[in-house]
Amino acid sequence: MVTICLAGNPNAGKSTIFNALTGARQHVGNWPGKTVEKKEGRLWLDGQEIAIVDLPGAYSLSAFSAEETITRDFLLEAQPDAVVAVVDAANLERNLYLVLQLLEMRVPLIIALNMSDVAENRHIHIDRERLAEWLGGLPVIAVIGSREIGLDALKEAMVQVTRRRVITAPVYADLGPAVEREIAALHGLIEADAGLKDYPARWLAIKLLEDEGDLGARISPPLAAAAAADARRRIADETGEDADTLIADARYRFLGRVVGQVVTRAGAGGPTFSDRLDRVLAHRRWGVLVFLALMWIIFQFTANVSAPLLDWVDGIIAGPVTRWAAALLDAVGLGGSWVESLVVDGIIAGVGGVLVFVPVLFSLYVALAVLEDSGYMARAALVMDRFMQRLGLHGKSFLPMLVGFGCNVPGIYATRTLENPDDRKITAFLTTFMSCGARLPVYVIFGSAFFGAASGGLVFGLYALGVGVAVLTSLLLTRVVFRSKTAAPFVIELPPYRLPNPKTVGLYVWSNTSRFIHNAGTVILAASVVIWLLLAVPVGTGQFAGVAPGDSLFGATSRIIAPVLSPAGFGQWEAASSLMAGFVAKEVVISSMSQIYTGAAEEDEPEQPSTLGEDLAGIVTGLGEAVVLTGQEIVNIVPRTLNIIPGLNVPEANFLGRADDASSDTALESALRQAFTPLAAVAFNVFILLYVPCMATVAAMRQEFGARWMLAQVAYTLVVAWLAAVLVYQGGLLLGLG
Amino acid sequence: MTILRQILETFEQTDEPLSLTQVARRLEVEPHLLEAMMAYWVRKGAIREVTTSGCAACSLKHNCAPLLTLPRRYERATGSADAPPAPPPCACCR
Ligand SMILES: Nc1nc2c(ncn2[C@@H]2O[C@H](COP(=O)(O)OP(=O)(O)OP(=O)(O)O)[C@@H](O)[C@H]2O)c(=O)[nH]1
Numbered sequence: 001m002v003t004i005c006l007a008g009n010p011n012a013g014k015s016t017i018f019n020a021l022t023g024a025r026q027h028v029g030n031w032p033g034k035t036v037e038k039k040e041g042r043l044w045l046d047g048q049e050i051a052i053v054d055l056p057g058a059y060s061l062s063a064f065s066a067e068e069t070i071t072r073d074f075l076l077e078a079q080p081d082a083v084v085a086v087v088d089a090a091n092l093e094r095n096l097y098l099v100l101q102l103l104e105m106r107v108p109l110i111i112a113l114n115m116s117d118v119a120e121n122r123h124i125h126i127d128r129e130r131l132a133e134w135l136g137g138l139p140v141i142a143v144i145g146s147r148e149i150g151l152d153a154l155k156e157a158m159v160q161v162t163r164r165r166v167i168t169a170p171v172y173a174d175l176g177p178a179v180e181r182e183i184a185a186l187h188g189l190i191e192a193d194a195g196l197k198d199y200p201a202r203w204l205a206i207k208l209l210e211d212e213g214d215l216g217a218r219i220s221p222p223l224a225a226a227a228a229a230d231a232r233r234r235i236a237d238e239t240g241e242d243a244d245t246l247i248a249d250a251r252y253r254f255l256g257r258v259v260g261q262v263v264t265r266a267g268a269g270g271p272t273f274s275d276r277l278d279r280v281l282a283h284r285r286w287g288v289l290v291f292l293a294l295m296w297i298i299f300q301f302t303a304n305v306s307a308p309l310l311d312w313v314d315g316i317i318a319g320p321v322t323r324w325a326a327a328l329l330d331a332v333g334l335g336g337s338w339v340e341s342l343v344v345d346g347i348i349a350g351v352g353g354v355l356v357f358v359p360v361l362f363s364l365y366v367a368l369a370v371l372e373d374s375g376y377m378a379r380a381a382l383v384m385d386r387f388m389q390r391l392g393l394h395g396k397s398f399l400p401m402l403v404g405f406g407c408n409v410p411g412i413y414a415t416r417t418l419e420n421p422d423d424r425k426i427t428a429f430l431t432t433f434m435s436c437g438a439r440l441p442v443y444v445i446f447g448s449a450f451f452g453a454a455s456g457g458l459v460f461g462l463y464a465l466g467v468g469v470a471v472l473t474s475l476l477l478t479r480v481v482f483r484s485k486t487a488a489p490f491v492i493e494l495p496p497y498r499l500p501n502p503k504t505v506g507l508y509v510w511s512n513t514s515r516f517i518h519n520a521g522t523v524i525l526a527a528s529v530v531i532w533l534l535l536a537v538p539v540g541t542g543q544f545a546g547v548a549p550g551d552s553l554f555g556a557t558s559r560i561i562a563p564v565l566s567p568a569g570f571g572q573w574e575a576a577s578s579l580m581a582g583f584v585a586k587e588v589v590i591s592s593m594s595q596i597y598t599g600a601a602e603e604d605e606p607e608q609p610s611t612l613g614e615d616l617a618g619i620v621t622g623l624g625e626a627v628v629l630t631g632q633e634i635v636n637i638v639p640r641t642l643n644i645i646p647g648l649n650v651p652e653a654n655f656l657g658r659a660d661d662a663s664s665d666t667a668l669e670s671a672l673r674q675a676f677t678p679l680a681a682v683a684f685n686v687f688i689l690l691y692v693p694c695m696a697t698v699a700a701m702r703q704e705f706g707a708r709w710m711l712a713q714v715a716y717t718l719v720v721a722w723l724a725a726v727l728v729y730q731g732g733l734l735l736g737l738g
Numbered sequence: 739m740t741i742l743r744q745i746l747e748t749f750e751q752t753d754e755p756l757s758l759t760q761v762a763r764r765l766e767v768e769p770h771l772l773e774a775m776m777a778y779w780v781r782k783g784a785i786r787e788v789t790t791s792g793c794a795a796c797s798l799k800h801n802c803a804p805l806l807t808l809p810r811r812y813e814r815a816t817g818s819a820d821a822p823p824a825p826p827p828c829a830c831c832r
Contacts, residue, residue, distance in 0.1 A: 064781055093774035241740055248778050249740035256771045 002162050003051045003078060007071055007102065008086030009095050010057030013114040015039070016145035017086055018054040021155075031056075031070050046159045053080070059094070061101045063214045075107055076199070082161040083107045084154070089119035089126055089142070092263060096255050103135065103171045104203040108164075110157045111140040117147070121496050125264045134258045136169040172202065173254035175247050178238050182209060182231035189224050196224065209235070210244040274496040278379065282494070287383035294376075298367040299463065300456040300637045302360055303444050308629030309359035310444070312622045314666050317352035320615040338545035342532055345595055350528025353594030353668070354520045354587045357441035361516050362509060364437055368406055369508035373500040377402065382494070388471070397427040401470065404434030405463075406512065408697040411436075412704060425705055426477045429713055430470040432693040432701075435463050437516070438586040442688050445590065449669035450678045453640065453652070458682070462689050469690060469720060519585065527588045531581055531595055549574075549596050568687060568725035569680030579687065585694045590668075597671035628655050679737050683729040691721035741767060746779055755788045755813040776812060786815040 022041025039054040056067035139157035143150035186205035208228035216225035404411030411431040447455025534554035538547035558577035582589035639650035702710040779785040
């Protein structure tokens with residue numbers, strides 16, 4: 001029976017093509033004496049049945065691995081009627097190395113250029129006719145195995161080759177004078193030997209020079225093997241190099257020449273859909289504008305669109321959940337005790353205050369995941385990189401910073417993508433100025449307390465300020481501290497655009513949101529309890545858990561620091577203490593403010609008794625309303641964006657026909673309005689943005705760059721945050737914004 | 739001297755892992771060809787790739803901007819197995 005085998009590098013797609021050719025007609029076993037899988041199948045072709053063998057993946061035909069030995073021995077012993085070399089078109093250099101050795105063996109060969117789709121996506125154009133010429137006239141067929149494209153042409157080539165209708169010229173890489181001389185000598189020896197007549201002579205000579213141990217031992221008489229040992233020694237003496245390295249080197253040089261003539265990268269072929277999109281999205285100037293516009297929309301999205309859901313969650317936690325907890329504690333006789341204070345004022349206010357922001361982060365992560373999975377993020381990196389290079393910054397640094405928008409910690413690890421250690425340090429330093437997801441809740445709560453619908457603008461402004469400070473810091477570091485050298489060119493493989501995959505987006509959103517929730521259940525919970533304790537312990541006179549926050553241990557400590565912050569407009573101890581707490585994690589700023597500010601406010605809210613049923617019904621109708629309002633906010637992105645243009649006043653949608661009132665205000669928001677002036681609130685947010693990132697980030701800095709760099713980071717961020725906040729506040733006062 | 743030998747010597751001159759682009763620039767070899775040539779020394783156990791296994795399981799790895807720029811880095815595979823610290827799980831994808 002006619003036998004055809006498939007050979008190729010691991011992962012070139014042999015199995016895929018094998019399955020496509022044989023369908024269900026296959027048999028899977030093991031190669032004799034090996035644990036390597038052997039797959040055989042049948043195919044009707046040209047009126048006869050053909051056996052197809054899928055050889056194990058191999059990069060070469062040495063005795064390097066079991067796979068390679070099996071492939072080599074099968075080709076030698078079974079003498080198949082044709083060999084289909086499955087070649088990954090996107091990695092031609094590496095794959096042709098095996099092909100070159102198959103050519104040396106003089107097996108009847110067909111080249112299946114698989115993964116042609118991948119090559120095309122990467123703008124790799126292969127001139128197949130030229131390649132066929134270089135390879136002595138072999139059939140070279142473009143195939144997309146996974147989509148069964150090109151298989152008919154492949155089958156046709158198989159028929160032609162097995163019928164010996166294809167005439168090919170021998171192709172050898174010139175292995176250099178020293179090696180070629182020895183090959184010629186061995187060639188004669190091998191041809192004169194009747195015992196070796198089954199071996200292709202040149203191929204065997206090369207193999208012996210490469211010192212394939214097992215092959216040399218197997219051939220008998222061992223005359224040629226002995227001669228090869230002498231030849232190797234002569235080559236080494238003459239050239240100062242091992243024969244096998246010389247041979248491999250010559251093969252690669254040959255391949256270099258072939259590929260140089262056959263392959264054109266980038267730009268070849270008509271523009272794809274991605275190319276056309278990139279004319280705008282990856283454009284030097286337009287690209288930056290598009291990026292900024294997208295960021296604007298994202299912050300509208302996170303700040304305003306999530307607000308109705310946020311209010312809904314807040315209503316549940318502040319209302320029913322708190323009431324149920326209090327009722328439960330009453331029932332077990334702990335009502336009014338310090339335990340109730342711990343649970344209600346400490347844990348529920350602290351953890352709940354953070355959990356309220358799940359909708360905000362959810363929308364942020366959805367937006368980031370969509371940008372990433374659509375392939376846009378790579379463009380953003382490219383565009384911003386060019387932009388920053390114009391500012392004199394080195395390449396690639398923007399990427400970890402982009403990652404830092406989600407969370408700074410992985411941003412710092414992502415600096416590992418930079419090659420130069422100085423670049424890494426600088427970039428990690430800058431990454432902490434990227435406003436992470438955990439800082440967002442603080443902006444959102446201040447934004448909605450002070451600026452209402454304009455809070456998206458505040459958030460956008462803060463993110464932009466973070467980037468601005470990073471740029472200035474980078475100038476300082478590259479010009480003064482490191483005196484960096486020339487920027488490394490930026491290499492990024494732009495993936496084709498695609499519709500985001502809901503599953504990938506879901507996974508991303510889930511893993512990040514669940515981390516936030518997990519954080520709330522661990523770090524934030526612990527911090528809330530500690531803060532409650534510090535607030536419960538009186539300084540001087542007073543009673544445990546019965547002291548006014550200002551007279552507690554926390555209050556007293558914060559009072560020492562507070563004056564330092566007065567020039568920035570928020571010299572109250574409450575602000576100082578939440579900033580201290582924020583070092584643990586930025587979410588804790590919110591939970592400590594919830595405890596401090598609302599602890600006092602709660603008293604004057606009359607308890608409305610309600611039944612469980614009423615509570616549940618309220619939650620459900622609340623959700624319905626929140627969904628409608630979310631839709632309204634999405635629609636309103638348009639007028640709010642247009643209204644930035646001076647003179648324009650596009651009316652906003654109002655689905656429920658409600659007057660704009662403060663009814664949706666949370667207790668914390670109204671407390672904040674009493675404690676801060678709008679200007680001080682902005683200064684406070686600037687401080688939050690810039691000051692020491694959370695513990696986890698500081699730990700990551702230490703792990704990656706050592707304690708000194710970490711301390712420098714902590715000190716620098718504190719100073720910058722203070723300066724910036726003071727500048728904003730004092731500047732605002734001067735401009736009469738107080 | 740063969741290019742293959744020059745590649746190996748480049749790695750012998752430094753303790754730092756080197757990326758393909760760095761070596762390609764130094765030796766003026768086309769990077770894709772260099773990558774294929776590197777496979778020769780990797781197979782011989784003289785050079786090994788510095789792995790970024792942390793990202794292997796990440797759902798975003800095909801579009802992850804940092805990962806797409808991550809240079810493949812190689813280092814000399816010396817007998818002493820002081821392997822570089824393993825990257826934390828999925829550092830690049832948040
Ligand atoms: N995009 C694309 N993917 C392909 C193509 N052919 C195969 N693949 C995919 O490439 C991967 C590897 O294919 P396999 O057929 O398992 O490769 P192999 O050469 O048999 O690999 P080994 O068994 O390791 O030797 C699979 O995920 C295939 O779906 C192709 O033409 N285009």
